[in-house]
Amino acid sequence: MGRILIVALFIVSSISLFAQKPVSHQDMKWDLKPEYSDEFNSGTLNSSKWNTDVRDWGTWSWEPENAYTSETDLIIRMQQKEHTRKVAGADKKFYFTSGIAQISDEITYGYFETRIKASEKGQGTCPAFWIYSVGQPDPTEEGGVKYCEIDVIEIFQIPNNYQRLEMNLHTRILENGVLTWKRPGQGDTELCHNSWDAPWDPRDEYHTYGVLNRPDSIFWYVDGVQRGAKKNHYWHLPMHVTVSMGLRTPYEKYIDGVRTVMPFPESSPEPGFPTEMFCDYVRVWEAPPQIIVDRETYTSNEFPVTKPFIFDLYYDAGTGHLVSAESWGGVKVTLVEKNAEGVIQKQWAATDANTVGMQAGQAKVEFDISNLVPSDELTEGHYYEIIPVFRTTKDDSDVYLDEPLKEIKIVKQDVGIDDEFLPTLKLYPNPASTSITIEGFEGLAGSLSIFDTRGSVHYKNEVSPMSEQYTLTIASLIDGVYFLSFESDRGHKVLKFIKCSTINS
DSSP, X not given: OHHHHHHHHHHHHHHHHHHXXXXXXXXXXXXXXXXXXXXXXSSSOOXXXXXXXXXXXXXXOBOGGGEEEOSSOEEEEEEEEEEEEEETTEEEEEEEEBOEEEEEEEEOSEEEEEEEEOOTTXXXXXXXXXXXXXXXXXXXXXXXXXXXXXXXXXXXXXXXXXXEXXXXXXXXXXXXXXXXXXXGGGTOHHHHOOXXXXXXXXXTSOEEEEEEEOSSEEEEEETTEEEEEEEXXXXXXXXXXXXXXXXXXXXXXXETTEEEEOOOOTTSOOTTOSEEEEEEEEEEEEOOSEEEOOHHHHHSSEEETTSXXXXXXXXXXXXXXXXXXXXXXXXXXXXXXXXXXXXXXXXXEEEEGGGTTOSEEEEEEEEOOTTSOOGGGSOTTOEEEEEEEEEETTTTXXXXXXXXXXXXXXXXXXXXXXXXXXXXXXEESSSBSSEEEEEOOTTOOEEEEEEETTOOEEEEEEESSOOSEEEEEOTTSOSEEEEEEEEETTEEEEEEEEEOTTSOO
């Protein structure tokens, strides 16, 4: 019985682990990568997964004794300990050692998340969760990448600002034939630097820190809220997932651009050492290809033929993959009328071509439904359905919604608007070239706006009271189809017009 209970508890624990999702993206589907993840609940660190004997670097001396686990956490310790290392062939004194734990296997794209409580010492220590490349060959082509590093979080704990959270990028590329560092502290702020001052002290309690690395972009999150974003220009190398605590000011300083250790001999012990940071878990996920729609928005509302039907969705081509231009030209959305047997009778399509070459993001399309038959007037059994699709470079497969988005309700007018109170509006000339006149307001106050077929607003003005006629200059609009909207407390009216520069207004 006891053995059965132990097995059952293990299964429940495993299900709980694999059911976890990133704090910031609960509505998406995710595949946890167990080979890069750890809950640190076994009481020992898995040495076949984690390397704690990583080569020392700069002022940082990593010692395996400083990385260990409790029953619930990975613990990284920093202690004051005078020692000597070879630097450029000569013995050099150092005064602190720390710990590092690094996943031995490499990975490039995905969602990387941890939950950390910073070291009580604060100043001079830098708890960090990061991914970086090791041992890559020298590039031979201009712009080629030798090294890349993504700091998911560095808790700098600089003097007088313990709340500063750094989320930076580092790379080394071949520029003008020379291997050149690109770093936030060396004039590459726009390319590399993100920081955020938290309203809390990271030493007081645990917080989650995550980064989403995609082929097109990089996004940073703290407690599930996005706190930084950059285009992904160079961070495409295989990297190691790493937890560490590095030395910072005042125990090291940059002098003439070189990270330099400051002397703190053991004969004058520095208060606060040894000190520890605590890491509750490390989790890494990959996203399968998917389309996400706020279904309730489209199944619980009515869409009047007097307005453009705007449909938006979130797409993801799958971790490390992109939306292909093949077959659909991006994310394609089709509004269809089906019969009772589900056979398409009519269809209208729109495509968001801006999604091509992107891994994920928001897509938006717009339909002119002014000529569609309202749902309650369709032939019995007929209904409207939305079908979004795109092709992913992952296996060159097509991605659809998991479940059909049926019963889109198209109606004659906005709910609650009574035709008898709507002003009789007229537009002329239509088509128009430089100006257009609206008449029939009957002195009503209201809001007047012009928007295009993608929903972008080109004119908006609150006018009160309206005169019988109102003339608008439209010379700055590019040629195409537009909608003029008038809203008042007595009703709402949308009129379509065409801007054409080759005719006389």
